[in-house]
Amino acid sequence: MSGNTNSEHAGVVKTLRPYHVWALGVGIVLVGEYMGWNFTVAKGGILGSLFALLVAGTMFVMVSLCASELGSSTKLAGGPYDWARLFVGPGAAALVGLAVYMEFIALESADAIVVASITSSIFPEIQTFPVTLLIIAFLTFMNYRGVVAALNLNFALTFTALIAIIVFFFANITGFAGTWHPEYLISGAMPNGFIGIFAALQFGPWFYLGIEGAAMCAEECKHPTRAVPLGQQAGMITLLLGSGMTLYICSGLIPAAELGTSVYPLFEAATSTGSTFLIAALGIGTLFTCLASANGTVCDASRSWFALSRDKFLTNWFADVHPRYSTPYRAVIFTMPIAIAFAFSGFLDQVITFSIISGLICYVMIPFSLIRFRKLFPEHSQKVRPFVGPLQPTLAYITIFLAIVIMSTLNWGYGFNLIFGLLFYVIAYFYFSWRYKSIEINHDWGEDLGWPEPSHRR
Amino acid sequence: MVNKTKYHNDLKKDAGIIVLVLGLLFFSETFVFYRIMSTLWDAVPEVRIIFPVYLLFLMLLLGIETIGCITVYKSIKEHMYDFKYYE
Numbered sequence: 001m002s003g004n005t006n007s008e009h010a011g012v013v014k015t016l017r018p019y020h021v022w023a024l025g026v027g028i029v030l031v032g033e034y035m036g037w038n039f040t041v042a043k044g045g046i047l048g049s050l051f052a053l054l055v056a057g058t059m060f061v062m063v064s065l066c067a068s069e070l071g072s073s074t075k076l077a078g079g080p081y082d083w084a085r086l087f088v089g090p091g092a093a094a095l096v097g098l099a100v101y102m103e104f105i106a107l108e109s110a111d112a113i114v115v116a117s118i119t120s121s122i123f124p125e126i127q128t129f130p131v132t133l134l135i136i137a138f139l140t141f142m143n144y145r146g147v148v149a150a151l152n153l154n155f156a157l158t159f160t161a162l163i164a165i166i167v168f169f170f171a172n173i174t175g176f177a178g179t180w181h182p183e184y185l186i187s188g189a190m191p192n193g194f195i196g197i198f199a200a201l202q203f204g205p206w207f208y209l210g211i212e213g214a215a216m217c218a219e220e221c222k223h224p225t226r227a228v229p230l231g232q233q234a235g236m237i238t239l240l241l242g243s244g245m246t247l248y249i250c251s252g253l254i255p256a257a258e259l260g261t262s263v264y265p266l267f268e269a270a271t272s273t274g275s276t277f278l279i280a281a282l283g284i285g286t287l288f289t290c291l292a293s294a295n296g297t298v299c300d301a302s303r304s305w306f307a308l309s310r311d312k313f314l315t316n317w318f319a320d321v322h323p324r325y326s327t328p329y330r331a332v333i334f335t336m337p338i339a340i341a342f343a344f345s346g347f348l349d350q351v352i353t354f355s356i357i358s359g360l361i362c363y364v365m366i367p368f369s370l371i372r373f374r375k376l377f378p379e380h381s382q383k384v385r386p387f388v389g390p391l392q393p394t395l396a397y398i399t400i401f402l403a404i405v406i407m408s409t410l411n412w413g414y415g416f417n418l419i420f421g422l423l424f425y426v427i428a429y430f431y432f433s434w435r436y437k438s439i440e441i442n443h444d445w446g447e448d449l450g451w452p453e454p455s456h457r458r
Numbered sequence: 459m460v461n462k463t464k465y466h467n468d469l470k471k472d473a474g475i476i477v478l479v480l481g482l483l484f485f486s487e488t489f490v491f492y493r494i495m496s497t498l499w500d501a502v503p504e505v506r507i508i509f510p511v512y513l514l515f516l517m518l519l520l521g522i523e524t525i526g527c528i529t530v531y532k533s534i535k536e537h538m539y540d541f542k543y544y545e
Contacts, residue, residue, distance in 0.1 A: 047505070050494055054515035061523045068530070173489075185494060186501040197508070226543045229530045230472065237479045237523065244490040251494070386537055390529045395522070 016221045021231025023155040025214025026238050028107075028300070030158055031293035032206045033165060033239075033246040034266050034286045035114050036352050040200040042260030043412070045190045046251045048200030053243050056204030059402040062395045063212055063363055064236040066370045068229040069389040071215030073373070074449065075224045078307055079216035080362050083369035085311075086443075087376060092365060094313045094432030095425060097304050099361040104301035105335055106355035107210065109342035111294035112136050113351065115287060117263045132343045135294070140336045143298045144322070144329050154296055157288035162242065164285035168270065168278055169245035172253075178273030180252035188256020199412035201405070206352060207243040209359045211236055212366060213300055225386040263348060298335050306331040313432050353414045357421035363403040367396035376454040384451050460539055468544040472534055476527045484520060491516055 040049040067079070076082040080100060085093035109132075116131035171177035190197055214232045221227040246266060250259055253269040262268050270282035306328035309318035322329040342351050371393045377384045389395070410418040445451040495512070498505045534543065 046494060047498065047502070047508075050491070051508075051512065051515075054512060054519055058515055058519045058522065061519060061526065065522075065526050065529075068526075169486075182497045185497050189498050189502045190504060194504070194508070223541055223543050225537055225541055226534050229533060230476075233523070233527055233530055234475070234479060237483050237527075240483055240519070240523070241479075241486050244486045248490040248493065386541070387533045388529070390525045391522075 016217050016227060018227045018231040018234065020155075021214050021217060021221065021227050022235045022238070023158060024217050024296070025211045025232065025235035026162065027154045027158040028104075028210045028213055028293050028296040029208060029235075029239055030161055030242060031107075031111060031289040032209055033242040034161070034289045035262075035264050036110065036206040036348070037203065037243065037246065038250065038259050038262055038265040039203040039206070039349055039352070041188065041251075041256055043203065044192060044196040044198070044200030045188045045256055046185050046247075047190045048192075048197040049247055049251070051197050052200045052202075052204030053207055053247055055201055055402065056207055056406065057240055057243065059363065059399055059406070060205075060208040060211055060239075061236055062399040062402075063366055064232050065389040065392075066367045066396055066399065067212045067215040068232045069385065069387055069392070070366070070370055070373060071218040071232070072225045072228040072387040073385050075218045075221075077216055077219040077303075079218075080212060080366050080369070081304060081307055083373070084365050086449075087369045087372040088365070089433075090313075090436040091429050091433030092368075093311075094308060094436070095429045096362055096365045097308045097313065098428050098432075099358040099365075099425065101301050101304040101308070103210070103355050103358035103362065104297035104304070105338050106342050106351050106358065108136070108139070108294045108297040108301065108335070109339045110348055110351045110355065111290040111297070112139075112339070112343055113348050114263055115290045115294075118267070118283070118287060129343070133340060136336055136339045136343065139291075139294050139298050140332060140339075142295060143302060143332045143335075144327060145325050154292040157292040161285035161289040161292070162238065164281040165242050165245055165249075165266070168266070168282060169249055171275075171278065172249055172273075177275050177278055178253050178269075182252070184253075184255050185251055188251075188259070191256070195412070199409050202356065202409040202412070202414065203352070204406060205356050205359055205363075208236070208239050209356065210297075211239060212362065213296075216300065229387045298332065298339075301335050302328055302332040305334060313435065350414075350417065353410065353417045354421060357407065357410065357418060360403050360407045361425055364400050367393075367399040370396045376456070377451070378455055460542070465538055465544050469535060469538060473531055476531055480524060480527055483523065487516065487520060 040052040044051065070083045071079065074082055074086065078085070081093055081097040084096040112132045112135040113128070115135050116128045119131050120126050120128045168177060172180060192199070214235050215228050218224040218228050250265045250269045253272045254262065254265065259265055264286050267282045267286045270278040305318055308314045309316060309331065318331045318334060319328070320330050321327065342354070345351060374393055380388050407418070445453055491512070495505065495509065538544065
């Protein structure tokens with residue numbers, strides 16, 4: 001969301017600190033360790049999953065560094081949308097805004113499906129789909145009323161879920177929780193050969209998907225030039241820790257064939273240990289992360305839709321702010337039918353795939369925005385670029401390359417999804433570019449950001 | 459007037475957090491990598507062929523993250539008085 005026109009964020013109190021940035025990023029993403037990542041095992045076995053963890057992890061470390069530099073420089077709440085708007089152009093901005101919206105809506109549906117599946121497994125008489133609808137409706141209502149309290153609760157839920165993973169890992173390696181079976185790794189090492197290992201990359205982003213969202217609270221940070229880079233890097237390290245620990249625990253406690261199709265692998269791994277404490281901790285962790293993530297995604301997706309509407313990419317009808325709750329309530333309500341449409345398919349992998357495609361669009365555009373930013377403002381000054389990321393723009397080019405490679409691996413098993421997804425975004429790009437031609441752009445770097453004119457205009 | 463002692467102590471705390479989480483990351487990633495690779499080394503011959511690629515990405519991941527953290531630390535140190543980070 002652009003800072004200059006965003007009524008909801010106008011005059012926001014700048015109180016957030018690095019741990020808030022950490023909590024925002026990890027809060028949405030940690031669910032990726034509790035479910036979804038294990039589809040890498042179905043594609044490429046344990047070796048495929050490890051490969052996906054390392055390659056996607058490398059890409060996300062670089063995305064984090066790009067987001068840190070862009071977030072601490074612009075200090076705007078819109079994150080990737082604002083970076084593309086400022087440094088690339090209106091068509092790219094709308095594309096990123098839409099991709100962020102779809103990425104988070106699909107993630108919300110996936111979370112709701114998992115919570116409903118857990119509920120159905122506990123109470124077999126309850127059907128999954130009605131529970132999924134109920135969860136989506138409940139979260140929409142929570143966000144309609146306001147999110148401050150809900151996000152504070154998110155932080156507590158996320159922290160509990162993270163501690164559960166760390167305790168489980170150390171309990172397992174010290175021999176207190178279950179027996180780690182090397183034979184599970186050997187039998188499920190690489191069921192589909194080298195192609196399978198490469199194809200596993202397609203679900204690798206699920207370990208870290210959405211971490212760039214941490215920089216979206218830059219506008220509300222007390223010291224964004226410290227809080228954003230520190231919180232973002234701490235968040236990324238937390239996810240790397242969580243992903244490594246999760247892969248290790250699950251690969252040695254669940255046979256690979258079962259692990260590849262599990263809806264909630266960490267909970268199943270805990271169940272296999274027979275420890276009541278761990279079963280309860282990981283069961284609660286799964287529920288908590290799904291709810292925290294779904295709640296955060298409704299918030300972020302609705303703000304992205306609101307920003308698109310406010311900046312006239314969509315009808316202005318969605319840009320209304322609730323007079324009492326100060327939320328973009330129409331944009332919030334509109335998340336519900338889209339989330340239900342995703343959930344209606346009922347196939348977790350299909351929903352996750354669309355979220356990943358949307359995320360990868362962002363991971364091409366974020367480093368591209370950084371490359372453009374550095375070309376427009378090559379000098380390093382406290383005002384324009386207080387945090388200078390390392391090895392740039394080389395890392396930005398490598399990130400774009402890795403994102404495209406990972407996207408191409410969707411060809412194995414999800415070729416139609418990939419074609420449909422790309423076609424959807426190409427049409428959206430041309431539509432928004434055409435629509436925006438009729439709108440006059442009045443953007444002043446000095447007035448909007450307090451920056452000098454870009455190098456090519458001086 | 460800036461309290462320099464407080465600033466240096468708080469900077470040390472930031473550095474401590476970075477070193478702590480980086481240490482935990484190095485331990486956990488190398489432990490997981492070693493256990494999985496050593497388990498599969500003899501049982502799955504193909505591991506020897508692709509091992510260099512895995513090692514390359516492990517080193518890239520840890521290396522870039524370390525460089526990133528050092529850069530964050532240097533940036534905080536450079537700007538802490540200008541932006542009054544620890545007020």
